[in-house]
Amino acid sequence: MKKMLLTGLMLALSGAGAVKVGVLLPLSGAGSVSGQAARSGYLLALDEINRAGGVLGKPLELEFGDDGSAPAKAVPEFVKLVTVDKVDFMVGGVSSATSIAISGPAKQYNTFMAWIGAAAVPVEDAFADHKYFFHYHPWAYYNFEAILGYFKTLKTQRKAKNIAIAYEDGPFGSAGIDATISAFKKAGFNVVMAEKFKTGSGNFGPLVSKAKAAKPDILYWIGYDTDALPLATEVKQQNLQLGLLYGTPPSWPVGFEKNKLSDNVAGLSLWLPSSPQAESRKFVAAYKKKFGNTTEEYFAPLAYVNLKSLSAAINAAGNTDKDKVAAELAKTNMPTPFGPLTFSKSLKTQYQGFKSGNWLHFQFLGDARVPVYPIRFAQKPMVWGK
Secondary structure, three states: OOEEOOOOHHHHHOOOOOOEEEEEEOOOOOOHHHHHHHHHHHHHHHHHHHHOOOEOOEOOEEEEEEOOOOHHHHHHHHHHHHHOOOOOEEEEOOOHHHHHHHHHHHHHOOOOEEEOOOOOHHHHHHHOOOOOEEEOOOOHHHHHHHHHHHHHHHHHHHOOOEEEEEEEOOHHHHOOHHHHHHHHHHOOOEEEEEEEEOOOOOOOHHHHHHHHHHOOOEEEEEOOHHHHHHHHHHHHHOOOOOOEEEEOOOOOOOOHHHOHHHOOOEEEEOOOOOOOOHHHHHHHHHHHHHHOOOOOOOHHHHHHHHHHHHHHHHHHHOOOOHHHHHHHHHOOOEOOEOEOEOOEOOOOOOEEOOOHHHOEEEEEOOOOEEEEEOHHHOOOOOOOOO
16 A cells, blocks of 8 residues: 655645545456556546645545455455554446445445446446445446447347347446346347356356357357457357457456457447547546546546545535535536546446446457547447448
């Protein structure tokens, strides 16, 4: 764990009374691509916040904790941030499994949480009665609403009828899988396969063989970035003929777009750096200035928005009183790289930020992620393999 402070003149002003925010992220392990992207977003936001005067007149401080993409590591890291480092607020949270694991301590310590990931419905269940839980990322049912809408378009335009589903065996992939299958069937699709796999195992041979026998138009897989390349490799080796290979990992493997196996693979993203929105262009420019490159991982701007909105709410409240900060954060209406951020009720939690309308569908085309749907955001036509 490492304290991150803005250096220079602002550092000299730091001291007792500075607001401390704990950041729990998967900086290692299966979710580390998302976690490292989020870390960069937080550091960029921290720079801007402190250049603008900090929080409550002092530089904002961040305490980073690595949950290791593992519930067993997440719990002690969370408890340390809250009880030893004595942070005033908690942000971060990418993995559903780790978020479920810390739900008990979070409620025990009555921790204020502004959470950027963890979309599985069991997370929503776990935090439904927690009054200081703000959730920025769309829940899984919002994600699926966007996916189903896109697949319905493919059904009309490409005669896509048969869907094979491959899903990882943790909460991210497995929670709600029965409802997913039912929704596809209700929409007129044939679900010709629904097969579970262990994320990170790399063993997709039997699964792809089963899919090949089922002859799907779409292979829809729900897993993590570590699964993308092994699955694409197996699809290629077995010559599985598909209209579309469509995945929903929170992040994609670093450099995946440079691998020929990524050609025409499609996926879902809250944001891409090619977005024409003014706030997106500003974020890309600031990110490139600080880090010397750009990112295509939406957890970077999501973390950036997370910290900026929380700091604005604390300043508006005038102190760190949780009830006052919650009241101010609930009023948020700010432009972001994803569109306007406001909070409203989800099915079970009080404060939900982004929903289904914020998703984009893209394909890896020509070494890049290219938006292909909704049509108003499409930069190239989608490539259909059949």
